[in-house]
Amino acid sequence: MSPPPPPRRGPRPLPLHLGLAMARGMAAMAAIPPSGSGWTNWSAGWPRSKPAQAEAARIAAALAAGRHPPERFRAAVLSRLARDDAGMVTGIAAYRRHPWRRDMPEPPVLWQEGGSRLLDYGGDGPPLLVVPSLINRAWVLDLAPGHSMLRFLAGSGLRVLLLDWGWPGGTERGFSLTDYIAGRLERAMAALSGLGALLLAGYCMGGLLALAAAQRRPDRVRGLALLATPWDFHADGGQAARQAAALLPALEPLMAPSGTIPVDLLQTLFAGIDPFAIARKFRAFGRLDPASARAELFVALEDWLNDGVPLAAPVARECLGGWYARNEPARGQWHVAGAAVNPALWAGPTLVAIPRGDRIVPPDSARALAAALPEKTVLDVPAGHIGMAAGSGAQAALWRPLLDWAAGVPARGGGAVGL
Incomplete structure (x- = not known):
């Protein structure tokens, strides 16, 4: 008898998400105007911010105008919070089992x-090397x-290869983006x-890595696809990035x-x-039929999200300090091996796929990259950051348009390759 699969650990970190649910309930109760006595008045002694005081005053005025008993409002809030929390726990339990x-x-x-490993997905046709992010596991592209985007492309006329960065060991923990x-990406290309x-x-952060590699080694790259790739980290004002x-x-x-x-x-x-x-999403999952295709896809994506990899500290400093704080890519100040990464210097054909529902890479951040590229095709993808890939x-939304774009990229010294 084979051993049972290891228990699921997600959603990670679970104490954080349970704590956020509790904080949401406390914030809701703190906004309720105090009245009466006993346990129903516990929020009266809590310090409140000015916005919370204003919200409490607004609720009190609305209750008075409608002649609604505050006790009934408080009971309704408690009931709603209890239902939401129970729904979240039910969904988490359903996911874990x-x-x-x-x-x-x-x-x-x-x-x-x-x-790091270079994985061969096979296929006949022009070679496509896929570069994922350093932060998440590469298998979201082979979910x-x-x-599986990779198996679809390999079965549709491309020779598909994936650079799986793997888990950072002792050597990689000292790695910079350079x-x-x-180093590693260019040696894989070699x-x-x-x-x-x-x-x-390149997908997400992997698009930035692929862009830099293409600029450095144009002799080894004849076409570049940038999928949900950020560039201007302050495109939305920069508050969240800072x-x-x-x-x-x-x-x-x-x-x-x-x-x-x-x-x-x-x-x-x-x-x-x-x-x-x-x-929200686990409450929704708890309402699904566990045997449905939708439920299985949810579990597959959650398993991937919870199977993350650490990020080397030097890379974290470059990303948070250089990209997020100083917006170095968009300002022309991001350097790899001493040279600035400049999209205008990449003269080859480029596909820029921008998911319109992306909450991880704001679409305006990716559009700034498209605007800086000389020869590009911009694809508006009706999906989110992860949905576009899997x-x-x-x-x-993405796999077929990517395949069609690849078919039109000229071979070196010739016309379009054809698939």
Whole structure:
């Protein structure tokens, strides 16, 4: 008998999300105008911010105008909070006991260095090297049957290869972005030199790495696809980016023991984008039929999200301090191996795929990159950041347009390749 699968740990970090739910309830109760006595008046002694005081006054006025008893309003709020919290816990429990487990055949390894591997998904046709983010596992692009961008492309006329960055070991924990780009990524590209010039596709943060590599080695790249790739980190005013960057001094002692930002800390930073999103989506999941395709896709994506990797501390400093705080890419001040990364210097054909529902990379941030590229095709993707790559509509929204674009990229010294 095979051992049971390991228990799911998500949503990570669970204490954070349970604490946020409790804080939401406390904030709601603190806004209720105090009246009566006993346990129903517990919020009266709590210090309140001016916005909370204003909200309490507004609620009190509305209750008085409608002649609604404050006790009934308070009871309704408590009932709603209890239902929401119970729904979230029910959804988390349903996720943790769900029988779905990822079962995808492992592709052959063509090259390996440290924790990084070059995986061969096969296929006949022009070679496409896919570069994922350093933060999450690469297998979101090979999620499950029917939800694998890599296997779809390999079966549709491309020779597909994936650079899986892997888990940062002792060597990688001292890596900078230059080490990853001018070192590991370029050596992976060199390992494929027998295939000729590559199509290079970068997803999210991987798009920035791919852009820098293409600019440095245009002899090895004939087309570049940038999928949900940020560029102007202050495109939306920069407040959220600066707030994230302001956390860097507090992160330093937390990075010191391992030389990385640990996975749960990274998940905490991402939770700051929408602190109550986890509660909402698990309440919704708890209402799904567990046997439905929608429920299985939810579990697959949550398993991926919770299977994160740490980020090397030098890279974290470059990203938070250089990208988020100082907006170095958009200002022409991001350097790799001593040279500025400038999209205007990349003269090859480029596909820029911008998901319109992206909450991780604001669309305006990606549009700024498209505007700086000389020869580009801009694809407006009707999906979100993750949905564009692995969602139920990803084939029509991104995979097929990416394939069509690749078919039109000229081969070196000739016309379009054709698929």
